Amino acid sequence: MILMVTGYITRCQDYFWKAFSPCKGGLLFDRTTHSSCECLALAANASYGLAALTSAWLQSSLRRMDLFQKVWPVKRGKAVAERQVGRCPALDAAPNSTCIEGLRIAQDLKHACEKDELALVFQPIVELRTGRIVEVEALLRWQHPRFGLLSPDSFIPIAEETGAISEIGEWVIKCACKQLRAWRANLREASELRMSINVSVVQLRDENFVERALATIKREGVAASSLTFEVTESKMMTQPDAMIARIAKLRSAGLRIAVDDFGIGYSSLISVARMPLNTLKIDRDFTRRLGRSLRDDAVTRCMINLGQDLGLQVIAEGVESLDHLSILHSLRCEYAQGYLFSRPLSADCFERLLLQMPCFEDVIKAVYSEREAA
Numbered sequence: 001m002i003l004m005v006t007g008y009i010t011r012c013q014d015y016f017w018k019a020f021s022p023c024k025g026g027l028l029f030d031r032t033t034h035s036s037c038e039c040l041a042l043a044a045n046a047s048y049g050l051a052a053l054t055s056a057w058l059q060s061s062l063r064r065m066d067l068f069q070k071v072w073p074v075k076r077g078k079a080v081a082e083r084q085v086g087r088c089p090a091l092d093a094a095p096n097s098t099c100i101e102g103l104r105i106a107q108d109l110k111h112a113c114e115k116d117e118l119a120l121v122f123q124p125i126v127e128l129r130t131g132r133i134v135e136v137e138a139l140l141r142w143q144h145p146r147f148g149l150l151s152p153d154s155f156i157p158i159a160e161e162t163g164a165i166s167e168i169g170e171w172v173i174k175c176a177c178k179q180l181r182a183w184r185a186n187l188r189e190a191s192e193l194r195m196s197i198n199v200s201v202v203q204l205r206d207e208n209f210v211e212r213a214l215a216t217i218k219r220e221g222v223a224a225s226s227l228t229f230e231v232t233e234s235k236m237m238t239q240p241d242a243m244i245a246r247i248a249k250l251r252s253a254g255l256r257i258a259v260d261d262f263g264i265g266y267s268s269l270i271s272v273a274r275m276p277l278n279t280l281k282i283d284r285d286f287t288r289r290l291g292r293s294l295r296d297d298a299v300t301r302c303m304i305n306l307g308q309d310l311g312l313q314v315i316a317e318g319v320e321s322l323d324h325l326s327i328l329h330s331l332r333c334e335y336a337q338g339y340l341f342s343r344p345l346s347a348d349c350f351e352r353l354l355l356q357m358p359c360f361e362d363v364i365k366a367v368y369s370e371r372e373a374a
């Protein structure tokens, strides 16, 4: 049987890629070798080969190939050398540890929800005029049994590549809604609190996402108007027409839409103006640069003015110092989020913070009056 194989490799105990051996014009795959290997994951860049397979074995192999094809580009390092064997590319080096970790994460992600390893933490968004917490961003964490506590950067790209993002994203929406409903029901201070949820563009590309998300929100008994979906700028601007249509559907159901990490995605201002947005979240990189030079301040001022001129709420992310706050005040930014106010907190700790409302009135007043005196 001639078999098109677009990505197959087996990790052997000794990290030597025994499964393939170069043969004339192609690669010879030996099933006996394969079956003695530890199949943590399978991978890579063989183009075709010759193999005699049972259909069941073939099916399971193809499933694994599919996984690796999705995961490999995420973690592929330059240390993994490729060389051409005839017209067929082949791996001739062991996978580095980052790659193996990536594969392990991809495998474990499939069960992270059901094993109850995921958790949400919460970071306040503060209205600078009053010092009140008006919104809270739900941030995902994964307590991995082997790698410890992981932040989304280390596994969301893999979840997006493998499709696990769909289940994880739905879990996030469900849990965030549950938490918001509990706070709103039990705390007077949270009666108008809003919840902001990060949504991957990969979720938005799914044509059923909007219906599923709205069904989840309804099931959890939360008003859609109390939620914001945050979508990263750089990714939002791909397939703009499809994005606009889905975002418009969410908006018409009452949800608010924020463009996340604004300023680093190099999108055109026209596409920002076209998107039916409610909020711009200015990326923390710009906030960090505040006060370093007039030019840096001018760029941030432009973004704040742009957002406000478009009628959007503007939130500065990554506010970490009183200097940041003072400059943001002078730039007339109205909302902020960052370590100056609070790190992401567990639900219990965030609840204690809410009870101190208006939590940040004093610190903001002190900064503002100092600036006005100067």
Ligand SMILES: [Ca+2]
Residues within 6 Å of the ligand: 137, 198, 230, 260
């Ligand atoms: Ca965010």
